[in-house]
Amino acid sequence: MHKSCSLILICALFSCILAGCWDRSELNDLGITSATGIDWSEGRWIISYQVVVPSGMWSGTGGNGSSSQATIHVFSSEGKTIREAASNSNLEIPRQLYFAHTDLVVIGKAAAEHGLADLVETYLRSVEARESVVMAVTEQRASDILKLFVPLERIPGDAINKIMSKQEAISGYFSIVRLIDFARDLYSDSRTTGVPEVNLRGKRDAEAHSELTSQDFFKMTFSDSRLRLTGVSVFKDARRIGRLDLKESFGVSILSAEVKKSIVAVPCPSASSPNGFSSFRVEKNKDESDP
Structure with a gap:
């Protein structure tokens, strides 16, 4: 009897310290955010969220449906601070x-010129935000970039990430910058850094494309408006x-x-054509100070 009481007491004690599901969040209650846009207008922060629609991702049995x-x-x-804007969502x-x-996280032109100190502080202090997010700057509004569907990919934010990763690995024009690297x-010593730029190119604007469904956009054989990496924004x-x-x-x-790998075109003075060029492949870029 004494042993039974002791066992019950021990079980009761363990039940008090074991983790439970009191703060669980159901999947149907969550809005999964794939990308965030930061804009600045008239003294207020405008935060845009690219939320995944699960029902839109379904492609039918065996992938044959749509x-x-x-x-x-x-x-x-929007809000006077980034945290207030996020709360107002x-x-x-x-x-x-x-x-x-x-x-x-895409930074609009006005926000970039205003300054990103508040953004860095918010990401580093918040337990929900990830400081490993990839950063990009645009000359347009960040919200316009998030609205534009990218061919061959269902989620635009993921597509931009893949374009930047592929460029870093194959072309070497610039490296990916994560928020923790930016901070x-x-x-x-220089207090200076650079962030890749992604901009809209073409005649149609993003608003027209944002009204199309992803399926409509994928059926298009050509789009007048597209995303393109265009350079680097310099921050101090x-x-x-x-x-x-x-x-x-x-x-x-x-x-x-x-530079990890790249292709470089050089002029060929001895070629038959005065405008002749040749190209060579860069396999490795090494600093002379490295051992």
Whole structure:
């Protein structure tokens, strides 16, 4: 009897300290955010969220079917601070935003020139945000970038991430910059860093494409509006102070020994054509100071 009472007491004690499901969140209650956009207008922060629509991702049995619903929904909220803008998002979306899968943050031109100190502080202090998110700057509004569907990919934020990763591995014009890298460079001796730029190219604007579903967009054989990496925005003390085009960015990458692989075209004076060019492949870029 004594042993039974002791066993019951021990079980009761363990039940008090074991983790439970009291704070669980159901999947149907979450809004999975794939990318975030940061804009600045008239003294207020505008935060845009690219939320995945699960029903739009469904492709039918065996992948043969299709869904006419868009795969993402983009909405914006604003506030005097970034935290207030994020809090105000609860006024218009029925689900709790979930940032564990957010891999990209796009910075609009006005926000970049205003300064990103508040953004860095918010990401580094928040337990929900990921400081490993990839950063990109645009000359347009960040919300316009998030609204544009990218061919061959269902989630635009993921597509931009893949374009930047592929460029870094194959072309070497510039390296991917994550928010933690951006914050670290701001505390370096130069307090200067560069962030890749992604911009809209073409005649149609993003608003026209945002009205199309992803299925409609994928059926198009040609799009007048597309996303393209165009260079690097230069920041000092978290504020954008200038820009580098692709050629200048590649030069900086060469000098910094950050090129992993690339193709370089050079003129051929001895060629039959005066405008003849040849190309060679860069397999490795090494700093002379390295052992």
